[in-house]
Amino acid sequence: MPLFSISALQTNSLFGHNITKLPGPNFRRCSLLRSRFLALSLSLGLLLALSGCQKAADQSASTDSGTGDSSGGSTGSSGTSSKSSLRAALSPKPITVPVDTTIWVVLDESIGSKTSSSGQNFSATLSAPIEVNGRVVIPKGARATGIVRDAKSAGRFKGGAVLSVSLASVAVNDKNYDVQTSDFTQTSKGKGKRTAVMIGGGGAAGALIGGLAGGGKGAAIGAAVGAGGGTAGAGLTGNREIAWPTETPLTFKLLQPVEIKSR
DSSP states (O other), rough: OOOHHHHHHHHHHHHTOOOOOOHHHHHHHHHHHHHHHHHHHHHHHHHHHHHHHHHHHHHHHHHHHHHHHHHHHHHHHHHHHHHHHHHHHHSOOEEEEEETTTEEEEEEEEETTTTOTTOOOOOOOESSSSTTTTTTOTTTTOOOEEEEEEEEEEEEETTTTEEEEOOOOOEEEEEEEOOOOOOOEEEOSSSSSEEEEEEOOOOOOOOOEEEESSSOEEEEEEEEEETTTOOOEEEEEESSSEETTTOOOEEEEEOOOOOOOOO
């Protein structure tokens, strides 16, 4: 029976009948590999697409953020500039004290031709306020710093003495302002006579304080200085030395304008 069946099949094959054959193992393996490769390709393409979308979204967000920051920075800078301009507009402008303004001070310490030396600083106090257009710019009582320009003892200057000073700075509202003033100078010379001269310094007019004759161990000298007036006092000792004690009034004139910041 089995032999007959095999013969029949072979006979049918020989007579041209088609016989369906089942796929072999190599065909199934190739189909599986082809399916896996297709799935892997699709997955890789999907990942690349998603990556591209994410990168574009990040770039867009970064651009938006940068634009926002730039806008915010510009707004902040503009606000700061506006505040600075407003403060500058509201802040009081400095007041200029003009040339030839007279400054009256009194000494806070004693100085003299014999006891002081050139370049030495001394302190003084304004005895009168300084006004500009009716407004007090430097009040009475403001502290000033002066400098001894020249100090020569009587025995070293042809038998006479020299004492010359000027102001270097003045303090207003806890701020020091440099000033350039005329010199206040006094000299004594001669054996029988003693003469004191106050010189305005620079181009300022000088004034002869007075001449003293005869004996006496001390004398006070005062005079009005220039058109600005003001009292100056000085003393000569018996040996022709110049001595200015504390509270001695001195007068100076500005040689250069000075700007004072007001409150």
